[in-house]
Amino acid sequence: MRILVTNRLPENTSVHWHGVILPNGMDGVSGLNQPHIKPGETYAYEFTLRQHGTQMYHPHSDEMLQMAMGMEGFFIIHPKNGPRVDRDFAIFLQEWFVAPGTATPNPAVMTDFNLFTFNSRIFPGTAPLVVRQNQRVRVRLANLSMDSHPIHIHGHRFKLTGTDGGSIPPSAQVPETTVDVPPGATRDFEFVADNPGDWAMHCHKNHHVMNQMAHDFPNMLGVKQDDVEKKVQNLLPGYMAMGSKGMGEMAEMNMGGPKNWVPMMTGEGPFGPLAMGGMFTIIKIRSGITSYEDPGWYRAPKETLAYKVG
Amino acid sequence: MRILVTNRLPENTSVHWHGVILPNGMDGVSGLNQPHIKPGETYAYEFTLRQHGTQMYHPHSDEMLQMAMGMEGFFIIHPKNGPRVDRDFAIFLQEWFVAPGTATPNPAVMTDFNLFTFNSRIFPGTAPLVVRQNQRVRVRLANLSMDSHPIHIHGHRFKLTGTDGGSIPPSAQVPETTVDVPPGATRDFEFVADNPGDWAMHCHKNHHVMNQMAHDFPNMLGVKQDDVEKKVQNLLPGYMAMGSKGMGEMAEMNMGGPKNWVPMMTGEGPFGPLAMGGMFTIIKIRSGITSYEDPGWYRAPKETLAYKVG
């Protein structure tokens, strides 16, 4: 294959084909394997693919900054005669620090991120995974962020079937409901979608299913604020006492905020506020569907629904 | 089975049965799979168990806060005819930020925790694991904190035998002395306790075997403070210069402190201060015991004890 890369950044770049077996001069570490691609220049990469699996591409030049700004993607190679699946999803994991009111992620942040994304989107902006019941599903996950992300699915168990190093033989496959994806790696897992419904799929680090402002505020749990609110409002008009009983009340608020800001938790489900954000989406498994358009909310048979007894 | 959940919190909640295969309406993500359980309400969950292994339960409603406050537990399903072990331990991993002098964990903290617990207790408050020599031991670990915890045992090697996704077949079992448990996952490991003694078992992140105040203080290593101490005491009566030679001296101190405060490292062993805290306990393996009461300290045969030669 031949790939032409044009640099439209204001600084040098290069592209590394992560996990792809190729000649050294095509490996894309600028300075080491090739000259830097200067602003405006176009470079050609040419190599023959000799493998299949879930690989990635990303710059290997000012990489702390360029990857933190989102320069990265999947490089998926399908086998000529490989095991087939019915539905094949690819989700790129990333985390960002965008100060509320600003528009540019800060690439210098190392640990204290405030936005956590599936394919650069946060819930409820993430796309659902629509599947017909009993289809075989593959999910490919890739991570170029600073943290491992333990991605969990509900209602099913899966087996790990591949990494950016290739297919995992059946003898070595481990069953999981949560796969911890390290930075600089991909993970493929597969399962049969035999359980109909709307199933959560999310990172299991709790702050990673929240959006901006999910941390770094004082602890008001159990603090009576009834008469504090008025006093503070004398100094800070619009001040709102909250958090005495938990943060769940935030799910039902629609507070104003600075430009380019998102609430910590949000989203509406069929039974009220979903109160999630970040790395969260829904696997929608339905029998008899003929389209992969969003089928709306699942209606559980009444006898299979948790119910109020008092 | 039928489980009745009564909400005694001041805000909405729900319960998710993590890793359990059940109908969608029983999955417990409030807003998505069921209505929120309001304060005072009771909900029924009913489902048939079709699997065995180490699962968990936790809220899926204001989950960042409710799990950070400790709402979580094991959901262990034993097989009808499965492999048997002699001793079966279950340890839940969690981390907290409790500012010294306060009593409520701060759920908004994302990275900078200061208490790390086995079943909500810190060493030396953790229970020892008492085992008769040559028994087969299973340890089940569950993690709903923000960090992976690499749990290490001394004196033995184990094999990973299960996750919340089910049993790991023998062909895929990896030998380890440290199992890294990601958030949102469980890990079972098994070994034969053939090596008698008092063996440490702990998280191998060094700050996680420390308690409050284990970080966030200035670096005094190698700094001569002899005449500084008196000068500072003029301003801060009770000030104590320390850390010039290391932090080990703290193990032997019994400093006062604010209410609801624990020293960074503490505990007494048979040979002096143990100087540990947090995620640390002891596996006590003895031949011929007939009770699992704490057998006291191990007395190593003299020829097997490290000895002073100068």
Place this chain on the structure above:
Amino acid sequence: MRILVTNRLPENTSVHWHGVILPNGMDGVSGLNQPHIKPGETYAYEFTLRQHGTQMYHPHSDEMLQMAMGMEGFFIIHPKNGPRVDRDFAIFLQEWFVAPGTATPNPAVMTDFNLFTFNSRIFPGTAPLVVRQNQRVRVRLANLSMDSHPIHIHGHRFKLTGTDGGSIPPSAQVPETTVDVPPGATRDFEFVADNPGDWAMHCHKNHHVMNQMAHDFPNMLGVKQDDVEKKVQNLLPGYMAMGSKGMGEMAEMNMGGPKNWVPMMTGEGPFGPLAMGGMFTIIKIRSGITSYEDPGWYRAPKETLAYKVG
């Protein structure tokens, strides 16, 4: 074997033989398994080795501080009749916080490290791994830091063959290009070096291939600073506006700085600045070499080199 340990620290210590199967009295947790080794004292450890693999040694006394200061090493046991490799490398992973201008790592730091090392060295001070083409290579990694380090190699895929718990049987070996090494663990991987060239090998957490000052500065990306520079220089002579277009320009600078300071990214390659730091080195694979001295830079055949087309 008999090992004599003399304590030349100003405080107590002990040595734990991580992953080694030995009698309880030789396990080295001071206070629990033996008396503390006081400053100036010498202790003898005696035990028979009954295993092979990649183990470690480190203090189990004031361990947060002593390990953070670098007291640790490999304890490698070769099999009498085991699988042979041609090249066998051992790389210890560690992270540190050394404030620019100071000389002592701060062991109280828990998350916000600023130096990331292979065998206590940062790139370009790290040694290359020199290999003759088609040799079988083993890399042993050990980690006693606070974070997992996902170590990635270019141009090859490997299989995980061992941990500190022993050899991984072939049926359980997983192919990877990145191995995530948790704290308190070792990982062995093996591959055939069939692809000649200069291949990057590095931690894939992007800040871990940077040096001091890689985080904790304001976000200037896209900010026009042309006339700001002069104004700030009135207050701060020598102030330099940078970062508007990215951080790549830092690779070509040779700024002054305080004593005992290293630039965030540095290093020169055959094609210009390498702009890396920290946990980064190069695997140099050559056909026909008869020495393992650094062979200089690889010269890729012209038809296998990415090239400028515009």
